[in-house]
Amino acid sequence: MRKPDLSVKIAGIALRNPVMTASGTFGYGEEFAEYLDLEKIGAIVTKGLSLRPRAGNPMPRILETPGGMLNAIGLQNVGIEAFLEKKVPFLRTIRTPVIVNFFGNTVEEYAALAERIDTIPEVAGVEINISCPNVRHGGIVFGTDPKAAWSVVRAVRDVTIKPIIVKLSPNVTDIVEMAQACAEADADALSLINTITGMAVDLKSRRPALANITGGLSGPAVKPIALRMVWQVARAVKLPVIGIGGITSGTDALEFILAGATAVQVGTANFMSPGASQRIAEEMEKWLRENGVADVKELIGTLRV
Amino acid sequence: MRKPDLSVKIAGIALRNPVMTASGTFGYGEEFAEYLDLEKIGAIVTKGLSLRPRAGNPMPRILETPGGMLNAIGLQNVGIEAFLEKKVPFLRTIRTPVIVNFFGNTVEEYAALAERIDTIPEVAGVEINISCPNVRHGGIVFGTDPKAAWSVVRAVRDVTIKPIIVKLSPNVTDIVEMAQACAEADADALSLINTITGMAVDLKSRRPALANITGGLSGPAVKPIALRMVWQVARAVKLPVIGIGGITSGTDALEFILAGATAVQVGTANFMSPGASQRIAEEMEKWLRENGVADVKELIGTLRV
Amino acid sequence: MQFKSMVVFNVEISPGYRRVRLTAPRAMLEARPGQFVMLRVREGIDPLLRRPFCVFDTGTFSPEYPGTPRQHYFDVLYRVVGKGTAILAALHEKDYVDVLAPLGNGFDPGDPREEKILVGGGIGLAPLYYLARELVRKSRVTAFIGGRRKEDVLCVTEFEQLGIDTYVATDDGTLGTRGLVTEVLEENLSGGEGSRAVFACGPEPMLKVVADICRRNGIRCQVSLEAHMACGMGACLGCVVKGESHTEAAPDYRCVCKEGPVFNADELSWE
Amino acid sequence: MQFKSMVVFNVEISPGYRRVRLTAPRAMLEARPGQFVMLRVREGIDPLLRRPFCVFDTGTFSPEYPGTPRQHYFDVLYRVVGKGTAILAALHEKDYVDVLAPLGNGFDPGDPREEKILVGGGIGLAPLYYLARELVRKSRVTAFIGGRRKEDVLCVTEFEQLGIDTYVATDDGTLGTRGLVTEVLEENLSGGEGSRAVFACGPEPMLKVVADICRRNGIRCQVSLEAHMACGMGACLGCVVKGESHTEAAPDYRCVCKEGPVFNADELSWE
Ligand SMILES: Cc1cc2nc3c(=O)[nH]c(=O)nc-3n(C[C@H](O)[C@H](O)[C@H](O)COP(=O)(O)OP(=O)(O)OC[C@H]3O[C@@H](n4cnc5c(N)ncnc54)[C@H](O)[C@@H]3O)c2cc1C
Numbered sequence A, B: 001m002r003k004p005d006l007s008v009k010i011a012g013i014a015l016r017n018p019v020m021t022a023s024g025t026f027g028y029g030e031e032f033a034e035y036l037d038l039e040k041i042g043a044i045v046t047k048g049l050s051l052r053p054r055a056g057n058p059m060p061r062i063l064e065t066p067g068g069m070l071n072a073i074g075l076q077n078v079g080i081e082a083f084l085e086k087k088v089p090f091l092r093t094i095r096t097p098v099i100v101n102f103f104g105n106t107v108e109e110y111a112a113l114a115e116r117i118d119t120i121p122e123v124a125g126v127e128i129n130i131s132c133p134n135v136r137h138g139g140i141v142f143g144t145d146p147k148a149a150w151s152v153v154r155a156v157r158d159v160t161i162k163p164i165i166v167k168l169s170p171n172v173t174d175i176v177e178m179a180q181a182c183a184e185a186d187a188d189a190l191s192l193i194n195t196i197t198g199m200a201v202d203l204k205s206r207r208p209a210l211a212n213i214t215g216g217l218s219g220p221a222v223k224p225i226a227l228r229m230v231w232q233v234a235r236a237v238k239l240p241v242i243g244i245g246g247i248t249s250g251t252d253a254l255e256f257i258l259a260g261a262t263a264v265q266v267g268t269a270n271f272m273s274p275g276a277s278q279r280i281a282e283e284m285e286k287w288l289r290e291n292g293v294a295d296v297k298e299l300i301g302t303l304r305v
Numbered sequence C, D: 001m002q003f004k005s006m007v008v009f010n011v012e013i014s015p016g017y018r019r020v021r022l023t024a025p026r027a028m029l030e031a032r033p034g035q036f037v038m039l040r041v042r043e044g045i046d047p048l049l050r051r052p053f054c055v056f057d058t059g060t061f062s063p064e065y066p067g068t069p070r071q072h073y074f075d076v077l078y079r080v081v082g083k084g085t086a087i088l089a090a091l092h093e094k095d096y097v098d099v100l101a102p103l104g105n106g107f108d109p110g111d112p113r114e115e116k117i118l119v120g121g122g123i124g125l126a127p128l129y130y131l132a133r134e135l136v137r138k139s140r141v142t143a144f145i146g147g148r149r150k151e152d153v154l155c156v157t158e159f160e161q162l163g164i165d166t167y168v169a170t171d172d173g174t175l176g177t178r179g180l181v182t183e184v185l186e187e188n189l190s191g192g193e194g195s196r197a198v199f200a201c202g203p204e205p206m207l208k209v210v211a212d213i214c215r216r217n218g219i220r221c222q223v224s225l226e227a228h229m230a231c232g233m234g235a236c237l238g239c240v241v242k243g244e245s246h247t248e249a250a251p252d253y254r255c256v257c258k259e260g261p262v263f264n265a266d267e268l269s270w271e
C-alpha cells in the first residue's frame, strides 16, 4: 500500500502529521532536539508566554500521581523579549510550524502580547491559554466563564491575523458552552484539555505535597475525561479541535481523532520518553497502513455511535 | 501506646472507624462477607436504590483505564421492595451501620423513596445520589445545578428524620457552590466525589468502548481531583465531609482526613482486593499508633498550609 | 477465598497460548468444572483490575525439596491478548500472584447416562478439559474442538488421553476438517441417538450457533460466557447478560460472574 | 542520549542501599562526575516518570561469552525509598531499563593544585566516588563521609582504596566520630592551609551547613542538589532552585536538571 497521508490543516496551519507537542511539556523544542527529529512531528507549541518574565511558583512543583502527575509550575517563563532573542533563533532553523501558547492577567495584557506576537514571522499561530489553573490573579476566571473567554478571544482576534487556537480548561460543568463562546468570538480552532485541578498531601509532613497547594493533573489518568470532552465539543461546535490529555501512543491519538479531533497534542508522554511525539506519529502511520486507511482525515469524527 | 481511637461520628452516625464502602462497589455487603470481617469497617453504603427496579445500561459496562476504570452500569438495582425483602435480612445480622444510597428521576421520586426508607429501622442514614452521570433522564441535572440540588435535599429532609448525606458530583465548575446549596437545604453531611464523566474508544471497531458511550471514571487516577474537592468543600462548608475517590491505602485515607474529611469511602479498591476496606482501616490504625496520634479525630482538617 | 499463589511453571503450549500452574490451598481441589478465578498478576495499579480465567485443572504434586508435604495446585490455560495476560506470560517460577477463587457456578454435569458432548473454540477449551476429566468417569464423552488455524486447536492430545472421541475443525483446514466446528457438530448430532447434553465454550458467534443447533435438536445446552469484570462476585453489576425474558420494563439481567459463567442456553436472550 | 541498558548485577551493598551495573554505549564513559541519568525502571504507567540517579562509576568489562567484545557500563548507587527504587531493586540480571544520559552539568574539578575535599551524607556519596577517581589522578583528596548509622556510611573502603584520607561521622556513633560530618569537616578545615575546594552532596540541611562553613573559610564550594524532576532536560521547569539574586520581581530560578545538579554554593539562595 502507498504511504498513507497524515497531513492535516488546523486553523489554516498545514501540519505534516497531526501530532503536536503540548505547551509546557516540550520547552522551546531545542531541549528535545537530541532525542527526536523535530521535522517528523506536526507542530511545536511553546511554553506559555507572558509579556514580562514570570517567576512561577515555589518548589516543590511536580509530583507523580497514579497514572499521572500534578504540576504547579505557575507559568514560569522568560517573557516575550527573551523569547524573541533566545528561543526564536533556534525555532527559525527547523521546518516545523511553531505555535506560541500565551496568557495574560487581563484582557489588555492578552491583547498587548498577541499584538507583539503578530509581528513575529516565525510564528505559525497562537494558542490562547485561558485555562491555566496555577495562576492566582489571572487566567483562571477566563477559563471557566464563557463571557470572559469571549472577551479575551475577541480582543486577541482584533489585533492579530495569525490563526487563533483557544485552549480550554476541563474544570467546568459545561465545556461545550465554553467552546461555543470561543467560536462566537471568532477563534479558528480549539484545543483541549488543559490540566485538571488536583491536589496531593504529604502525610509525613502533614503539608500539601506541592508548595502551591493545588496543581494541574495530566497524563494517562486524565485520558478518559479528555476524550469525553473532545467528543462533546467536536459534535457541538464547527471549529476544528485539537485533542489533548494522556496521549502516549498512536492508538490513543487515533481514538481522539475518531472522537472528532483533527490533530492532537502530546504532553506528559514527553517526560516518559522524550521521543514520544515522533513515535506516536509513526505508530499512527503504521496503523493507517495496516488498516488500509489512505488518509488520516478520513477518520476524523467517524466514531460509530 | 494505647490502641488509638478510630471512631468518628458523621451526621450523627457513630462509626467504629472512618472507613465506609462506596455505593455500587460493595453490592449489599453480603457479597464480600467471605473476604473480610464486615464488623471491622465503619459503615456499608449500599448500591444506589430506586423506587422500582432498574435495568441499567447495555453491555459492555466497564472498562479498565490508566490507573482507573470507567463504568456505565446505569444504576441497575433491585428496587426498594426487593431490597427490603432480599437484602435487609442479611444486613440486619451485622453490627455495622448501613447507609442507603438512592436516587430518583424527579424531586417527587426522591421524596417518595426517602419516605419509604425512613420506615426501615435497619437503615442508619441515607446518601442522596444527585450525581450519577450514567442516568440520562434524572440524576445528572440535580448534580450540577445548585438550585435543583437544594430542591431534592429539602424534599428529602421534609420526609425523613434519618441523617442525610448528599453525594456530590465532581463534574462542576464550582463544587463549593453545590456543597453550600446542600448545606442550606439542611443536609447533615456531604460525600464526594462521585465518578467523573469519561469516555473510551475501541479503535478496532471504531466504536465507543462502553455501550452507553460515556461512563464514570473512578479509581486511583481520580484521587488528586477528589482530594482537591474535599479540601475546597471542607474549608468552605460547616458540614462534615466524607472523602471518596481513589483511596486504596491507609495513607490515602489519612490524606483525605488531613484535607478535611471526617470519614472516607472506598470504592474501586474493593475490586482490586475485596478486603481492601478492612485493610485500609487497619493501616490507619497502625499509622496512628506509630505516629503517636491517640485519636483520628485530632487529624481532621489539620493540613498545614 | 483469597490466597497468594506461587508459579510452579508457566509454559507456552502453542504459539500465543500458555499454561500456568499455581500453588493453592486444599480447598481449591473442590473447584467445580466451569468455575473461574480472578488473578491479580502484579501489585500496583497497572493493571488495576483482576483478570478472570477458568480453572483448567487442579491436582497435587510432590515438591522436590525433601521432607516437604505434597502441594496442591490449579492450572490456567490462557491466551496472551493484552496487558494483563502479557504480564502473566512474563512471570517466572516462584513469582507470586493473588487469587480469588473459586468463583461462579460451574457446569451442571447432569445425568451420567446422557452422552456428554463438549464443544470448544480456541481458548474456549479452557474449562472443558477439567469438565471432561470429571465426566469421563461416568459417561460417554465426545469433544468437538475448533480453531482458526492449527495453533488455535488446544489440548487434543489431553482429550484423547482421556479416551474421548475428538473431532477437530479449523477455519483454514490446517488441522482436522476445514470449516467451522459447529458444522462438524451438527453433522454428528443429526446422526446420534439417545439423550445427550452439550457443554460449550468459545467465541459468542460460535455459542450462538451451538445454542441454536441444540434448540433445534432438543438437546440441553450449557454455555460458559465471558464478560468484562471488575469484582467477580456479583457486586459491581459490570458483567451482566440479558436473560431470556429481558425487556426494558422488566429487566432480566444476569451476572456472568455470580449467576454464571455457565448458563443454560435457553435461559439467555440470544437476540 | 537515550538507550536501553541490561542489568549486569544488582546487589545490596549495605542494608537498604544497592548498586546496579547497567550496560551502556561507549559514549557513557565520557560522562562527567556529577552528571546524572534518568531511568525508566519498567514499561507502562506505574511508575509514570523516570527516576534520576547520579553516575556512580563507569567502566568496561569482558562478558563471559567467548568472542563477545568488551562491554561498557555505568553503575548507580541507590537507596530504596519508594516505588521506583523498589522496582529497580527487584530487577534481575538481564532485565532491561531505559536510560537518558548523561544529563546535567557535573562538577568542575578546578585547579589540580588545590586540595580537594569531598563531603557526602548518606546516599549523597553517589556522585563523589566517580569524582574522587578523577581527582586523585592530579590532586590531594580528602573525604568526609557521614550517615545516621553505620549502615548509612557508604563506600569508605572504595575511597580508602583510592588512597584518600577518609573521615567518618555517624549521628549515633556506630562508626567513626559521633556527631555530624559537618562538625568533623569544620574542625579539619580550620586546621588546614593552602587553596582548597569543597565538593558536597547530601541532605539539604547538611549542604547548607557545608556552604556556610566554606563561605566563612573563603573556600569555593560546589554542591550537588536533588529536586523532583519530570523531564530532566530543562523543559518542564519542575526542578528549579532559587539563584542567589532571586526576588519575586526579578526571578532567578535555575533548573537543577540542566543548569545543575551541581552549583557553586554562592550562586544559590540558601534562605
Ligand atoms: C469467566 C471468564 C473466564 C475466562 N477464562 C479464560 C481462560 O481460561 N483463558 C483465557 O485465556 N481467557 C479467559 N477469559 C478471558 C480473559 O479474562 C481475558 O483474555 C483477559 O482478561 C484479557 O486481559 P488482558 O489484560 O490481557 O487484555 P486487555 O485487553 O488489556 O484487557 C483490558 C480489560 O478488558 C478485559 N477483557 C479483555 N478481554 C476480555 C475477555 N475476553 N473476557 C473478559 N474480560 C476481558 C480485561 O479483563 C481487562 O479488564 C475468561 C474470561 C471470563 C469472563
Ligand SMILES: Cc1cc2nc3c(=O)[nH]c(=O)nc-3n(C[C@H](O)[C@H](O)[C@H](O)COP(=O)(O)OP(=O)(O)OC[C@H]3O[C@@H](n4cnc5c(N)ncnc54)[C@H](O)[C@@H]3O)c2cc1C
Residues within 6 Å of the ligand: A063, A064, D036, D047, D049, D050, D051, D052, D053, D054, D055, D076, D077, D078, D079, D080, D081, D082, D083, D084, D085, D086, D123, D126, D127, D225, D226, D227, D228, D229, D261
Ligand atoms: C540529580 C539527582 C540525582 C540523584 N542521584 C541519586 C543517586 O545516585 N542515588 C539515589 O539513591 N538517589 C538519587 N537521587 C534521588 C532519587 O532520584 C530518588 O530517591 C528517587 O527518585 C525516588 O524514587 P522512588 O520511586 O523510589 O520514591 P517515591 O517517593 O515513590 O517517588 C515519588 C516521586 O518523587 C520523586 N522523588 C522522591 N524522592 C526524591 C528525591 N530525593 N530527589 C528527587 N526526586 C525524588 C521521584 O522521582 C518520583 O517522581 C537523585 C536525585 C536527583 C534529582
Ligand SMILES: Cc1cc2nc3c(=O)[nH]c(=O)nc-3n(C[C@H](O)[C@H](O)[C@H](O)COP(=O)(O)O)c2cc1C
Residues within 6 Å of the ligand: A022, A023, A024, A025, A047, A048, A049, A071, A073, A075, A101, A129, A132, A167, A193, A194, A195, A217, A218, A219, A220, A222, A244, A245, A246, A247, A265, A266, A267, A268, A269, D236, D238
Ligand atoms: C509541566 C507542565 C507544564 C505545562 N505548562 C503549560 C503551559 O504553559 N500552557 C498551557 O497551556 N498548558 C500547559 N500544560 C498543560 C499541557 O499542555 C497539557 O494540556 C496537559 O498536560 C494535558 O496533556 P497531557 O496529559 O498529554 O500531559 C502544562 C503541563 C505540564 C505537565
Ligand SMILES: Cc1cc2nc3c(=O)[nH]c(=O)nc-3n(C[C@H](O)[C@H](O)[C@H](O)COP(=O)(O)O)c2cc1C
Residues within 6 Å of the ligand: B022, B023, B024, B025, B047, B048, B049, B071, B073, B075, B101, B129, B132, B167, B193, B194, B195, B217, B218, B219, B220, B222, B244, B245, B246, B247, B265, B266, B267, B268, B269, C230, C236, C238
Ligand atoms: C461500578 C461502580 C458502580 C457505582 N455505583 C454507584 C451508585 O450506585 N451510586 C453512587 O452514588 N455511586 C456509585 N459509584 C461511585 C462510587 O461510589 C464512588 O463515588 C466512585 O467510584 C469514586 O470512588 P473510588 O475511586 O474509590 O471508586 C459507583 C462506582 C463504580 C466503580
Ligand code: FES
Residues within 6 Å of the ligand: C228, C229, C230, C231, C232, C233, C234, C235, C236, C237, C238, C239, C240, C255, C256, C257, C258
Ligand atoms: S464482575 Fe462485578 S458483578 Fe460480575
Ligand code: FES
Residues within 6 Å of the ligand: D228, D229, D230, D231, D232, D233, D234, D235, D236, D237, D238, D239, D240, D255, D256, D257, D258
Ligand atoms: S526536570 Fe524538567 S526542567 Fe528540570
